[in-house]
Amino acid sequence: MAKDAEVAEHGAKDYHDPPPAPLINRAELTKWSFYRALIAEFIASLLFLYITVLTVIGYKSQTDPLKQADPCDGVGILGIAWAFGGMIFILVYCTAGISGGHINPAVTFGLFLARKLSLVRAVMYMVAQCLGAICGVGLVKAFQKAYYNRYGGGANELAPGYSTGVGLGAEIIGTFVLVYTVFSATDPKRSARDSHVPVLAPLPIGFAVFMVHLATIPITGTGINPARSLGPAVMYNKKKAWDDQWIFWVGPFIGAAIAAFYHQYILRAGAFKAFGSFRSNPHV
Template sequence: MTKEVEAVHEQAAEYSRKDYTDPPPAPLIDFEELTKWSLYRAVIADFIATLLFLYITVLIVIGYNIKPMLKPASVCGGVGLLGIAWAFGGMIFVLVYCTAGISGGHINPAVTFGLFLARKVSLIRAVLYMVAQCLGAICGVGFVKAFQSAYYNRYGGGVNVMAPGHTKGVGLAAEIIGTFVLVYVVFSATDPKRSARDSHVPVLAPLPIGFAVFMVHLATIPITGTGINPARSFGAAVIFNGDKAWDEHWIFWVGPFIGAFIAAVYHQYILRAGAIKALGSFRSNA
């Protein structure tokens, strides 16, 4: 009887063991990281990825704005808002797929901020990523202006501004919710717990992330033109440099950062019970 009880306890202990491994939290500040080539390689990868992302997507936005001004016989209908949403989502899917193994494929300061709050990246890496993303965005939009100089300023330069009929409060809320969706999907798609327990269902992490970007664009293009990426909005605003773009630019930083903060707290401290684990660790040490 005793052996049976012991066997049951051993079996219960075996089932209670975690079948996944959470990576250790990244240090807040790691100066040794500055001596590693892997950091600079990752920064370069995010710079190039953001450059390509802005170059392709802003070209598509300008092409869409040019379409109504041309004769119907000279165009084939244009991509439309649905095509713009597919372009943003598709480019994120492709670029995250290419760079995930090098930099994590952030391509977005809001994503980097959310992952920093969750201790997935150090402060040094997060700051360098954000700088690289903003510089990449400026260069990407700069190439668009260089190649489409006849149309760039005339058709808005791909700048994020509030659509007529919507207040800044509505735009801020749209950016918060849209970024929450994106960053929440990033956390879920890269969760080691999900990867271990759903291994029988092969999930390519860049795919749901790209679809999240696509769906958010469908919902918020009519409101803000869809930012959810401060680097994307910043790069376009710097190159276009219009008064209205700068007047409303704060929305495209404050909204995404608030949305990323809420997503990080929700995933790490509610879904993953980080607060309960921290409390249990505190009590065990008391």
């Protein structure tokens, strides 16, 4: 009886982890679902950059001291943060069932490290996201060229008074928060354990983006998404945007890697599962 109870306690699972994705999966290249997912990531990134960069430029225009504008006018940092978080909520909700709703090379990188998708899919997702971001900012520049150039093009730059280390740290921690939230919100174990508390995954992900923007807009303008930083830099194409560009790639990729390791090997005990459970080892 005791043995049966132990098996029931430790062996039975009311959830199923998907098998690790193959490192190289060339068969994906022959499937329409793969290209449909790439299109979804491209369009989602385009819309994300279009709405958010317009919000940033609109805010700067509304508070321009040269226009003798009231500095309290416009949406403010709070409104900008809502634009980014709200768009992520909307777009993840719309595309999750098609591509997984990454819309961010850092998220894709973190999920790749956790073996949630193949190298082929990860690389192609990143390409689609970056191209979509460039096209989205291109639309903003086409519609509001004068404002776009005057107000910095929505490009991420390290704010005056902050060191490179502070900016890099802000991007690492901010991306960790986002990718950690993605892992937690989509964890099949959590869904089974907390089935009595329904969680709409895009909601906490959008709130994570919102909260990180509140904290880091004054430091870096908030990247936490290399495609979001690359798109405006390409279209604005000024020295300062390119000088700081590496921060918005290195920081998010480091943050995503730490989040993947923390979730997979600490919270989900991936390392312990590989070498055997502590509880099943009589010497522990």
